[in-house]
Amino acid sequence: MITNRILLTTPTFPYPSLPANDSLTDATGQRFTHGDDIFSLVSHTHCYANHILAQNINIPTTLLEYPRWNNFVEEVDKKYGIIGISAFPVHLDTVMKMCTHIRENSPETKILLGSYGAQAFAAQYDKETQKKYVDHVVLGEGVRFLRELLGEDTDRPIQQKVMPKCGGAPAFINKYPKGGLGFLVTGLGCPGGCDFCATTEMYKKKRIELLSPDDFVNHVELYRKHFKNLSSIFVIEEDHFRHPRWLTKTKERWEKNVDLVKNVDWTGFGSVDFIWHYAENYGWDAIPETGIGAVFIGVESKFAGEHGYRKVREADAREVFHKLHSMGIRTLGAWICGWDYHNHANMYEDLNYFVACKPTYQQLTRLSPFPGTELWRKLKDQGRVCDVPWEDVHFWSGSQKNISLETHETLNLTEYGYDLIYKTWGPSILRKLEVTLNGYEFCMDSDNPLMREHRSELYKGSCATTWGMLGAMDRFAPNGVVRRRVIKADERFRDLIGEPTPMMEMLSKNIEERAVKFKMAHMFNPYNRRPREEPAKRYLYNKDSSIKDDDIPYITEYPNKIPKKIQKIMNRNNLKYRILAKLLSYKFKLKSSKHINDLDPVILRSLAGQSYGGF
Numbered sequence: 001m002i003t004n005r006i007l008l009t010t011p012t013f014p015y016p017s018l019p020a021n022d023s024l025t026d027a028t029g030q031r032f033t034h035g036d037d038i039f040s041l042v043s044h045t046h047c048y049a050n051h052i053l054a055q056n057i058n059i060p061t062t063l064l065e066y067p068r069w070n071n072f073v074e075e076v077d078k079k080y081g082i083i084g085i086s087a088f089p090v091h092l093d094t095v096m097k098m099c100t101h102i103r104e105n106s107p108e109t110k111i112l113l114g115s116y117g118a119q120a121f122a123a124q125y126d127k128e129t130q131k132k133y134v135d136h137v138v139l140g141e142g143v144r145f146l147r148e149l150l151g152e153d154t155d156r157p158i159q160q161k162v163m164p165k166c167g168g169a170p171a172f173i174n175k176y177p178k179g180g181l182g183f184l185v186t187g188l189g190c191p192g193g194c195d196f197c198a199t200t201e202m203y204k205k206k207r208i209e210l211l212s213p214d215d216f217v218n219h220v221e222l223y224r225k226h227f228k229n230l231s232s233i234f235v236i237e238e239d240h241f242r243h244p245r246w247l248t249k250t251k252e253r254w255e256k257n258v259d260l261v262k263n264v265d266w267t268g269f270g271s272v273d274f275i276w277h278y279a280e281n282y283g284w285d286a287i288p289e290t291g292i293g294a295v296f297i298g299v300e301s302k303f304a305g306e307h308g309y310r311k312v313r314e315a316d317a318r319e320v321f322h323k324l325h326s327m328g329i330r331t332l333g334a335w336i337c338g339w340d341y342h343n344h345a346n347m348y349e350d351l352n353y354f355v356a357c358k359p360t361y362q363q364l365t366r367l368s369p370f371p372g373t374e375l376w377r378k379l380k381d382q383g384r385v386c387d388v389p390w391e392d393v394h395f396w397s398g399s400q401k402n403i404s405l406e407t408h409e410t411l412n413l414t415e416y417g418y419d420l421i422y423k424t425w426g427p428s429i430l431r432k433l434e435v436t437l438n439g440y441e442f443c444m445d446s447d448n449p450l451m452r453e454h455r456s457e458l459y460k461g462s463c464a465t466t467w468g469m470l471g472a473m474d475r476f477a478p479n480g481v482v483r484r485r486v487i488k489a490d491e492r493f494r495d496l497i498g499e500p501t502p503m504m505e506m507l508s509k510n511i512e513e514r515a516v517k518f519k520m521a522h523m524f525n526p527y528n529r530r531p532r533e534e535p536a537k538r539y540l541y542n543k544d545s546s547i548k549d550d551d552i553p554y555i556t557e558y559p560n561k562i563p564k565k566i567q568k569i570m571n572r573n574n575l576k577y578r579i580l581a582k583l584l585s586y587k588f589k590l591k592s593s594k595h596i597n598d599l600d601p602v603i604l605r606s607l608a609g610q611s612y613g614g615f
């Protein structure tokens with residue numbers, strides 16, 4: 001029995017696909033840029049819950065991410081004293097199979113189950129059934145639980161050092177983008193108490209702070225120390241704007257570091273009313289000064305406020321989105337279909353209210369009663385929860401019996417909504433460019449010298465790299481309305497920033513050619529015909545003295561050979577980008593020094609990154 005190391009793992013592959021045949025691990029393809037034709041971003045992410053656990057216990061840890069069954073069996077055979085599984089409800093069939101295997105082959109191992117899979121498991125099964133599979137169903141914050149179980153000090157601060165980066169890009173640019181987006185969790189839980197929300201239930205309507213403003217900025221600085229090209233961090237918290245003091249302190253700390261102001265922004269979370277209140281109390285300008293560059297906002301529904309959801313009762317979502325966009329802040333808007341009040345008379349009105357917000361990225365889902373939530377208990381009492389397999393319990397679950405709509409209608413409406421947004425506003429990449437141009441203009445007009453002299457640089461660079469996509473967007477626009485938006489964005493770029501450099505022009509042509517080739521190659525064999533699969537990874541948190549305080553605290557291994565076909569595409573992409581960067585650099589910088597300007601180095605850096613960067 002291994003007692004000086006523990007194993008943490010995600011469920012084993014294969015993963016179920018989502019109803020629109022998307023991958024569970026591709027957050028941009030399945031939702032944020034879903035429906036954008038070839039401009040949808042394909043992306044990968046990591047299991048951060050396990051990384052946070054592994055970083056915050058003293059005992060060495062092996063962490064399996066997306067293991068295949070044989071990788072998992074190999075580790076179980078080592079006979080760990082503790083194996084922890086972090087899972088979502090959608091994985092529970094696999095999780096129970098994994099637990100059965102551990103029980104049969106390493107009966108003394110204690111099994112822990114955490115995350116929202118644990119919440120659903122505890123709600124669905126009686127105690128006896130739970131014990132058959134799992135020794136500890138971990139609900140709430142897991143670090144404290146694990147430290148207690150291991151007999152460690154529970155009060156030391158939580159760290160999240162240089163966690164693996166996620167990455168995304170349109171498939172015609174790079175099907176296997178490198179990680180380019182950092183990830184941190186500043187807080188868990190929300191006092192909001194919305195009945196459908198698994199988070200508010202999980203943390204008993206409380207917020208647990210994981211990173212103070214100082215710790216947060218220190219962690220971002222550490223990322224920058226290791227990855228000079230990193231320009232964006234995804235920061236999990238249910239609603240940063242409910243905690244104005246945290247935001248204000250972050251702003252003070254952020255503004256002290258010009259490198260951050262100039263080179264990095266972060267994606268936070270907010271809600272319509274709390275953003276509005278924050279702006280009323282601190283001024284709209286204070287929002288971008290916190291370093292925030294994008295906000296996830298759960299609009300949920302035009303009518304949510306009048307049906308008891310406090311976060312959207314006072315302000316008009318359209319105004320809040322518009323105001324944020326005018327300052328260069330991108331939005332990830334979320335809308336839900338299938339409320340009890342939804343019927344054929346109001347569902348399109350509701351959807352069009354959301355479309356009018358013009359979110360930069362979007363998440364349209366169905367109201368899904370996750371086991372363990374208040375909504376689930378209520379619908380169960382009313383006999384309105386259908387018996388669906390675990391693989392269908394997710395944001396697009398059809399497990400709810402609607403009052404006025406057929407089950408299939410809610411799924412169709414979300415798919416229609418994605419299409420409507422694409423055909424109305426164009427792809428998210430275009431919307432990002434439009435908002436980023438606003439940001440540049442806003443900064444140049446700002447009285448705050450930090451915004452004018454430094455944050456403006458961040459916007460300018462981002463505009464220049466995204467501008468290169470306009471040729472492809474013009475060619476493949478879904479209609480004339482969107483094509484005209486593309487042309488207008490180009491005109492605005494030239495007005496505000498100036499004529500694109502010859503390097504940008506050449507790269508843009510290259511991107512357009514790639515798009516054409518990609519379209520032709522996938523005409524009869526769509527690139528997203530099969531959901532994307534992630535490789536298995538093994539992270540070793542060895543915790544030995546060779547790892548210094550600011551080092552990356554883990555070693556990454558690939559336990560399986562990457563399939564030859566994928567390896568070939570990845571190698572070819574690496575080579576192509578390297579050659580392209582060299583060619584551009586030689587042609588426009590070394591040979592014709594007259595073309596040197598401040599945008600070309602940004603373009604070359606983005607080529608080196610081989611990833612879309614961030615939201």
Ligand code: SF4
Nearest residue numbers: 190192193194197200
């Ligand atoms: S405001 Fe958002 S995070 Fe908070 S309870 Fe409601 S849905 Fe959940």
